[in-house]
Amino acid sequence: MRIGFIGLGIMGRPMAGHLLRAGFPLTVWNRTPGKTDELIRAGARAAKSPAALAAESDVVMTIVTDGPDVEEVLFAPRGVVEGFAESGRLSRRGGQAGAGERGVDGAGRPVVIDLSTVSPRTARRIATRLAQDGLDFLDAPVTGGDVGAQNATLTIMVGGEAAVFERCRGPLSAMGRKIVHVGPNGAGQMVKACNQILCAVNMIAVCESLSLARRTGLDVNAMLDVVTSGAGGSWALEHLGRKIVAGDLRPAFMVRLIQKDLRAVMEAAEEARLPLPGTALAIQLFRAVEAGGGDALGTQAMIQAYERMAGES
């Protein structure tokens, strides 16, 4: 199974490396060409465009910033779809017909897997466009951060047809530890949206408890020690609460990236006519951090919004 990999940022580069080490023939492309050097030394081929990459791939994976970036590498001139078309592997008559032509399970039919976090609506729109071109699609956002990408311990939540998921389980498993098929196209992104709600609102809890503790002169480490193991415990408290106490606001996950993801959450919630007041509050608090220039800090920088509200900075 030949793989084309587009997007070699903090996440993509180590993920592509795992595919190479797992033995998959790998072609890479990145908007900024220099980022391919390390992988080329390790055995990957570099393509001149997403189209050239697709021409020599069975599965194309993308991990770029946002929905418009994904759609550009797929659908723009010299994009992935054009490459598949030139190599004569598209049957532009919709998903079912294409699958029929190439066998019951669609084996051999090209697949696009988007590992970026985009809105569920964008994921469904991409799936529909690709199906019209005779291409299968999986929306497969990841969680676990740069450390998870480096150690191949990511969680990958996958939306799409079950048969397509099964065909792609091998390369996905090379990059993560927990690979879960959660439903049809868009469902992967919807589960990621649920995850980002939890990350954002749990951070409010962490910041408010730490603010009260600091403001009233408590020993914050004693407080954290007591509450972390109990009914108030969370991953955010355990990992990011300690960073706040240590004054470490360096990013594991940047404020501007969670804001992008929360916009996708709010788009999905608006479509579903669902009020999410806690998530809305988190967005406003992160906006206060952005207003202070903290876009590139980690999400634990939400504490700055509280410090400012309390007149402490």
Next chain:
Amino acid sequence: MRIGFIGLGIMGRPMAGHLLRAGFPLTVWNRTPGKTDELIRAGARAAKSPAALAAESDVVMTIVTDGPDVEEVLFAPRGVVEGFAESGRLSRRGGQAGAGERGVDGAGRPVVIDLSTVSPRTARRIATRLAQDGLDFLDAPVTGGDVGAQNATLTIMVGGEAAVFERCRGPLSAMGRKIVHVGPNGAGQMVKACNQILCAVNMIAVCESLSLARRTGLDVNAMLDVVTSGAGGSWALEHLGRKIVAGDLRPAFMVRLIQKDLRAVMEAAEEARLPLPGTALAIQLFRAVEAGGGDALGTQAMIQAYERMAGES
């Protein structure tokens, strides 16, 4: 060390039982007399009043609903202080003098330990009044719920003088697994306040992620399976998220009790001039549950507020 135990509710009864089994001579009192029967059969003595209980105790423990209830059993006629006074063990000249009279470490001097959750301000006020009567005080709220009380696995966060804490470590250890001295009087309640902020706001996160999942037709169990182990994970998600999915709103901790605790949080935050918008939102959402008659449901009933906002019930 003879112990008097006041308040034999869902929490107090099993806690008093552990003291008895650990070998401490135990006298009990409860506003509703019938609740003492089981402990008397197990070897406890019943007192006719808090005063009579204090007269035959070295340490008096209270676990009642709220601050006014604590102050009544301590300071009202036939209350604990009157009982200590009648037994001739008070030196009404303030803490230091009392301690001096009975040895450097205050050994033998009566102690009151309040295990209820009250506001930090109330705890400090009680400590001051008791000190004027020559009594030591520990504010020692617990967390871990009725299951923790039954299995002696509670976490107990203790505020007060270190020497008093050390004298009382034995009986406290009989009731819990994690017993932590967190600072001077009031600090135990302040740590509990931090814990309740986390419980309340983490529940917002749980309800918003589950609401989005259900509303958009996701497989909620698949969603929970994916997100619980990751950066969105929390005790609330793992334990109460599952209950929401199963439609189980029975109380492990009642809405009306977390509301009482959150009033204490907001009193402390107001004193500290600290805005807590997330906690304020949680209070409003729990209020919507109360408005629907859900006072005695578990805190996971916050989901009802979301169902109503979304026009689902």
